[in-house]
Amino acid sequence: MRAVILPFTLFALALAACQDREATPKVPDAPAVPTANNQKIEPAVDQQSLAVWHRGGAALARSQAELNALRDSVQALLQNPTQATLNQAREQWHSAHNSGQAFSLFFAMGAAHPGLFVQLETLHDQLDGWPIQPGFLDYFDVYTHSGLVNDIAIPVTAKALKEAHQQFDPADRALGLHPIAYLLWGDKGQRPATDFVKQALKATGEDEPNVEDLANNRRRALLGLMVELAIDSLDKLAARWQETGVYSKVYTGLSAQQRSEILRTSSIYLIEEQLINKQLQPQLDAISQTHLDVSNHNQYSGGSKRLLSAQLNGLALLIEQNQSSALVAHWSQGASKSWLEQLAAANRVLDKLPEEGAATETQWVAAIAALQQLTLPLKAEVETL
Incomplete structure (x- = not known):
């Protein structure tokens, strides 16, 4: 029988709904978190729960560096649109995304x-x-004049892109790395470098468009602006992660037990919801249910295997450099070493997935099973004795 674990109080939800998307959130009070099985928190667990947070800050710094390198690669592409500069921008996109x-x-x-x-x-x-x-972004299939690239009624400004983002449909995205990917790869990965060559007017006159409204010129402007907005979003996140930032104040203001419980439930959520339910299970279902229209995370850029491994390796923040984890040992009643072995095994299973193209039913089943096995020790703490 499992003990009942009460959810964290969503005390800030109503406040968040009233706030502007760009406003800095207020620091909420610490929620009440029950202590499973009345377990005592060891000092090592307390210290490691804080160390994990600092590792998150280091991960953000690396991501900022990769995203700024993407800006440099995109600028090189716009200055000299060749297949070589396009390939470099695409490879740097993967580096930034996986980081x-x-x-x-x-x-x-x-x-x-x-x-x-x-x-x-x-x-x-x-x-x-x-x-x-x-089709919300650029030409697609037989729709040769669709998307923001061709809709001159929408100016290429930060304000306009933020307003257009998911205005009518959740998939109508104008912000983030995946719209950037579609501009770089295009339909079926066949975007030519010539799509980024600066265009000039062929004639002048009242009926001619403005030069900045030509498709290539709008595509160039949109690509550069989308990268800048992604950098801005990441910089905001990094600022909130710093010692004086709002997220850091919230996290460090919690008790050791609260931090431990948040990390445990978040680890399970990452594996079960974000990896299995959102990405792996739909791909498995699509094999037997061919009518399903399933998208994958890297739908237009490829590199899905590297992506899944990079997401799973987000759990490495729980592990000290000496390959021990007081947190996992606390959650799993001492099974830290076996959990590390399971994490390595899950990575090996993911590594067997094809980098491009569809995996077999056996491969998807094996990947899901390996990840499900990985969650079991993380749930051991809530078992009644």
């Missing part, structure tokens, strides 16, 4: 406890939200 996945544990925290970390889920959406609607 951000090291923060997956904390993005899961924002989704699992939205009332505690106000707007963290919104910032995640602005950075890595998916799926996207390609």
